[in-house]
Amino acid sequence: MLVIKKLNNIILRRENGRTAQIDHIVVSTFGIFVIETKNYTGYITGNEYGDQWTQNKKFSFQNPIKQNYGHIKALAELLNLPEDMFISIVVFSVDADVKVKTEKHLIYTVQLGRTIRSYKQQRFNMEQVEAFAQLIQDSNVDSQETRKEHVERITQDTRERTHMIERKICPKCQNILVECDGKYGKFLGCSQYPKCRFTFKL
Ligand SMILES: [Zn+2]
Known part of the structure; x- marks a missing residue:
């Protein structure tokens, strides 16, 4: 039987002091789905292993596959589970035309249900699902201050990166x-x- 707990907008404090902001987490008996959503429109290009992807070859943003891998590391740390218990799913709106080749789940919103349902192998029991969801909820440090800190940190990182490249x-x-x-x-x-x-x- 599939047991599901859905959690949205979770901010976790990593062991290294940094924060991870996770859009959606679906804790289920078949694994823990970590979902990063992107609302960009237009052509999306990039490389699975690159740092940055681009929208319409102009605006660049952080590679969401890498970004979501960071989220999985934060959750693996918190729940003390191996990384292969987590399933990364990056979801784009149907208004985007995603041109990135990857074996990972890089899908459109309409494919989300099907992608989750394709996992049928039991990994956790009901009690574990409850306990993991509770621990994530209890560790959520989402507040106006942490949101601000998270955004400032990203801006600072981008600035430092640009300075170095220059x-x-x-x-x-x-x-x-x-x-x-x-x-x-x-x-x-x-x-x-x-x-x-x-x-x-x-
Ligand atoms: Zn180098």
Whole structure:
């Protein structure tokens, strides 16, 4: 039997002091679904492993697959469970045209129910589902202050990242960035490639 607990807008404090803001969590006997929703419209391009994706090749935003992986790490830490007990689902509105290739669940809103229902292997019992949902709820630090802190931290990270790139320092590994010519034009790449795969389109 499928037992479900739905939780929305959860902010967790990580062991490293940072916060994770999670849109939706579905705790079920078949696993814990961690859902990141994006309301962007237009063409969405990017790479499963890249840091940033772009909307209509102009506006860039954090890769939601990576972002959601951070959410899973926060939940795994909290519930003391291995990461494979969690299922990452990134959901875009039907107004978006998502051009990203990945084996992960990167779906449209209309596919959410079907995606969740495709999991049929029991992983937890009813008591565990109750206990996990309760612990998540009790650990929720959602408040105006933590929301503000979360947004400020992201803004600060983005600013620091931009400063580093401007000074041609790799924001991932702190080595030097070099200008390269690629199929799609000039870009900055990490001098430590292939050990570090950071790139930034110019
Ligand atoms: Zn690097």
